[in-house]
Amino acid sequence: MTQATSASDAGAAVRLADSVIRAQAIYSMAANRNVYRAIAVRDEWIVAVSEAPDGLDGLIGPGTKVIDEPGLTILPAFDDDHSHFILAAENLGLVQANQAHSIAELVELIRRRAASAPAGQWIRTSTTWDESNLAERRLPTAVELDQATSEHPVWVKKGGHEGVANSLALHLAGITSATADPPHGTIQRAADGTPTGVLLSAPAMSLIERLIPPPPLEQQVQNLRQACQLYNTYGIGSVRDPIVTREQLLVYQALWERGGLTVRSRPMYLVPTGPAAERTADIASLGVRSGFGDDLLKIWGLKSLMDGGPFAAALDQPYANNPNSSGNPFWQTDDLVEVANFAVRRGWRIGIHAIGDRAVRTVLDAYERVTADNPGLKPGTLVIEHAFLADETQRARARRLGVGVTVQHPLLYEQGAQLLAGWGKERTGQILPIRSWVEAGVQVSAGSDSPPTSFDPMQALWGMVTRGTKQIGVQGPDEAVDQYTAMQLYTAASAELNWESARRGTLQPRRLADLMAYRTDPITCPVEQLLGLRPVFTMVGGRVVYDRESLFDEQG
Ligand SMILES: [Zn+2]
DSSP: OOOESSSHHSSTSSSSOOOOEEEEEEEOSSOOOOOOEEEEEEEEEEEESSSTTTTTTOOOTTOOEEEEEEEEEEEEOOOSSSHHHHHHHHTTTSSSSOOOHHHHHHHHHHHHHHTTTTTTTOEEESSSSOOGSSTTSSSSHHHHHHHSSSSSSSEOOOEEEEEOHHHHHHHHHTTTTTOOOOTEEEEEEEEEEEEEEESSHHHHHHHHHHSSSOOOHHHHHHHHHHHHHHHTTTTTEEEEEEEEHHHHHHHHHHOOOOTTOOSEEEEEEOOOSSOOHHHHHHHHHTTTOOOBBOBBBOOEEEEESOOOOTTTTOSOOOOBTTTTOOOOOOOOOOHHHHHHHHHHTTTTTEEEESSSHHHHHHHHHHHHHHHHSTTTOOTTTTTEEOOOOHHHHHHHHHHTTTTTEEEEHHHHHHHHHHHHHHHHHHHHHHHHOOHHHHTTOEEEEEEEOOTTSOOHHHHHHHHHHHHHSSSOOOOOGOOOOHHHHHHHHTTTTHHHHHTTTTSSSSSSTSSSSOEEEEOOOTSSSGGGGGGTOOOOOEEEEEEEEEETTTTTSOOO
């Protein structure tokens, strides 16, 4: 049975398909769960699909590329719902801290970079690493980093919530034993009060980061181009980038203009915690709003944070390793409601980072008031990022309020040991209740939160299916989902989070031709085979952006 778009599409009056692909299985990932055997692409679009391998042969003309590969499995390209893509791009140009296996090796990598940099220039590491890869299993100190250079300020950042400065950087920032901790931030100190170099949480890290000049625009554009090419080799066709500054949007636009943006990007502007009047003025001055852009580059919305990382989460019960603390939400609920009301009335969508149960509940408290204040708000206008701890009551509220939820198993995979230490066994097993989110009918989608985590979607899929982690084994096996569901959350559901289901995210006619092909079927293969699985080719908007086996070459 053929589900061609219409008779006229296949008629003689219009150009025939640019490519027709015949494969073992072409998963539509649409609600009907249809699986096809042939798909036709013309320009940017999927124009027809067929359950019969030869069902689209009528669309083949002299200029049509025919890929006849009965072993291939075709799926919608990955859409990572929470990917710090511009940061990943920037990381490509920095010291690759993930290559170090000890503090001495890390110091050596920094020393080598410093040797070719003029004195005074900042030396920074990529944020995509973790101290669990170091023999010492801890962050370095300022004194240790000083062994690499005393001529350059050094900033060794890990993920989004921790960083280490060398002594020169501490000096330039004016951080001494007399410096008080900024609100919601910690300057880590030795027993005698001397700063160790370690700064915890954004408010403390910004003491250093505000001093670091951005790389030249041209360098940033080249980094982003390289990141696009790299992500395409993993089948990634779209990302939603949760923190993009106004300056970084220029990087996206420059690459978009040059035709190099081969990963569809959905930037979010960060709205820091602060007085409502200041924040609403910020938002008013942005000049655009959600939805501005085209299919390649489009503003998603605003981003803010209700709490921090594993040790800066706002929890209902105290930390397992610190009975005197349960963390604090960053926002006053009244302020957040005022800012969110202002934003949604100007057409903005909002995603708020919340991991602790108290943070998730506080965001939902605010969202409940915002939905009451703004009747008819479109479901999915308000989103919670991560939502690590959310019990049945909070899940039901999210469903009732039309709040979207984004989940990223790679965080649990990578940070499991810290979460176990800080949150204890019971809470760690409850983190990311993905299956329960799906069963509660909440609009949920999946991603990586890379960096610091891996951006490899197959690792995330493996994690969602096994609930496995890097160091602490399986956590919360009841929240595992099957391979089809995991793939659906990482493709079609992410397109839905972007309100773009009518244009992309599934393989059916009149959708953008964003697809990837595998020699092993990721839906039916043994779960361990997912790890390391890479596509044969990736197509974004009908353009072949990765072609490992040169299947699309003229002679191919
Ligand atoms: Zn993030």
